[in-house]
Amino acid sequence: MPEGHPSSIIRRLPPSEATNRWTGGARHGLPKAYRPADLVVMGVGVMIGAGIFSLAGRQAATMAGPGVVLSFMIAGITSLLVAFCFAELSSALPSSGSAYTFAYVIFGEVWAWAVGWALVMELLLASAVVSRVWSLYASQLLTDLGVRLPAPLAAITGQAEGFDLFTLFILVILTAVVTLGARIGLRALRIIVVAKLLAIGAVIVVGAMHFDQRNLSAIPVPATPAESTAGTLDSPLLGILFGQTGAFGWFGIFAASAVITFAYIGFDVVATAAEESEDASGSVPKGIIRSLVVTTVIYIAVALVMVGMTSYEKINSEAPLANAFREAGEGFMVHIINLGAVLGLTTVVLVLLVGLTRVMFSMARDGLVPSRLARINKRYRSPTRVTLLIGVLAILLAEFVPVLTLEPLVVIGTLFVFVSVAAGVLRMRQTMPDLPRGFRVPLSPVVPIASIVACLWLLVNLQVVTWLYFIAWMALGVLVYLLYGRRNSALAAGEQPVDPLAPGLRGRHRR
Known part of the structure; x- marks a missing residue:
């Protein structure tokens, strides 16, 4: 470390650098592509997918019973609290790095790397998981x-594990779409989102015709530890601490809400589009909050319809919504559901790839990953190198790792990021009170603190094995940072401009 240069423990990215990237070297800015309405479409496109077509029924059948409706409400309220925090930080620091950049400015490089590393796990694994689920629904x-x-061909399509042709197909196609630029992907996203909303509307209307209130009153008795077949590592951490490892009851409802958080993943991805959005300080907060509210209402409506149509004891956890309509004698709805699932999951994968591309693009501009990944293709006006790399990694992960068993890892990575963002609001209010903001979290500090508490509560409801995998991933991240990121950081090279908000800093540090 050169003399006089701040260590990686304390060096922070200046706010002006986060919002006004210079050109030159490996650093480039992204072109404007998104209007305010496009951000709502993006949020709805990434959130409405697996939560409706599989997750709700699976948790109702195995963990929460009809209380799954409460699970969706708990997860939705938690996400809304965090969404307010994302809205404030993205309005003050509109950058493609989202939570990673927020952490870099507020807490410093080490914590930024931890958040960025968690985001990479979250978005990359989510892309692989949803691609596998897409293949299952497409085959069905x-x-x-x-x-x-x-x-x-039938032997290599619609497979939960092993090589799968449909999984490869969807990832190759969508990687190509993202590579061609934001505008191409946006046009496809608009069309598919409208189509899947029509399919979901049909599910709600037809399902409501078969609603039976008695199915909601059949509250299952909580399972005792002796009745539970789960091993210690497969049990919720909170359940072990309190001696309860069974399903159903309030433990089941909270455990399900932690898993269901997977369904709400995506509103944070909207923040990664800030650098490419018109009037980002105002449009991004609105896009985050509006898309989350729309999604929460739709999720709760579909969950109510599903558990109201059939008893939780009869729900087939493999294809819950489709089987509920079969039992109701509405067989034609199965085709609508499968088509809606294919369309819905397509947009989920598309937006996840876009979000991950922007996060890694930002990390590359900061030198924490190879800076050549931040090069923008002049023809397509998009970071094609990092996009292709992400596409290859997603394909390898989806094809050679049993990703469907690792779904909770996406949740724990997301909640970790959520806690960081909520804490960031509290910290930035203290250290940068005069930084312009297009949105302010209401009732601060109550809302940020409530966000942290709610996320921590959901975290302790995740399985012990999920915690162990997450700790291993973060330990690997620390090793990567020490070996590469710390030495190659742009701030380590002294490449930051003068920050007007830090009058004590003059000139640039040099090696």
């Missing part, structure tokens, strides 16, 4: 329509 749609693939 073809089967229900009577389309039979040749035996060699």
Whole structure:
């Protein structure tokens, strides 16, 4: 470390550098592409997917019963509290790095790396998981329509594990779409979001015709530890601490709400589009909050319809919503559901890839990952190198790792980031009170503190094995940072401009 240069423990990215990137070297800015309405479409596109078509039924059948509606409310309220925090920070620091950049400015480089590393795990694993689920639904749609693939192809499509042709197909196609630039992806996103909302509307309307209130009153008795078949590592951390490892009851409802947080993942991705948005300080907060409110209402409506149509004891956890309509004698709705799932999951993967591209692009501009990944292709006006790298990594992960068993890792990574963002609001109010903001969290510090408490509560409801995997991932991240990021950081090279908010800093540090 050169003399007089701040150590990586305390060096922070100046706010002006986070919002006014200079050109030159490996640093570039992204072109404007998103209008205010586009951000709402992006949020709805990434959030409405697996939560409706599989997650709700699976948690109702195995963990919460009809209390799954409360689980969605708990997860939704928690997400809304955090969304207010994301809205304030993104209005003050509109950058493609989202929570990673917030942490860099507020807490410093080490914590920024931890948040960025967690975001990489969250978004990359989520892309792989949802791609696998997309393949399962696409195969089921073809089967229900009577389309039979040749035996060699049928053996490698719609597989939960091992090589899967449909998973490869969707990731290759969507990686290509993201590579071609934000505007191409946005056009496709608008069309698909409208189509899947129509399918979901049909599910709610037709399902409401078969609603039976008695199914909501059948509250299951909590399972005792003796009745639970789960091992210690597969049990919620909170359940072990309180001697309760069974499902259902309030423990089941809270455990389900922690898993269901997976369904709300995506509103934070809207913040990664800030650098490419018109009037980002105002449009991004509105896009985050509006898309989350719309999604929460839709989720609760569909969950109510599903548990109201059939008893939780009869819900098939493999294809819960489709089987609920089959039992109600509405077989034609199965095709609508499968089509809606395919469309919905397509937009989820698309936006996840966009979000991860922007996070890694920002990390590359800061030198924490190879800076050549931040090069923007002049023809497509997008960071094609990092996009292609992410596409390859997502394909390898989805094809060679049993990602469907790792879904809770996405949740723990997300909640970790949420806690960081909520804490960032509290810290920035103290250290940068005069920094312009287009949105302020209401009732601060109550809302940020409530966000942290709610996220921590959901975190302790995750399985012990999930915690162990997450600790291992973060330990690997520390090693990568020490070996590469700390030495190659742009701030370590003294490449930051003078920050007008820090009058004590003059000139640039040099090696």
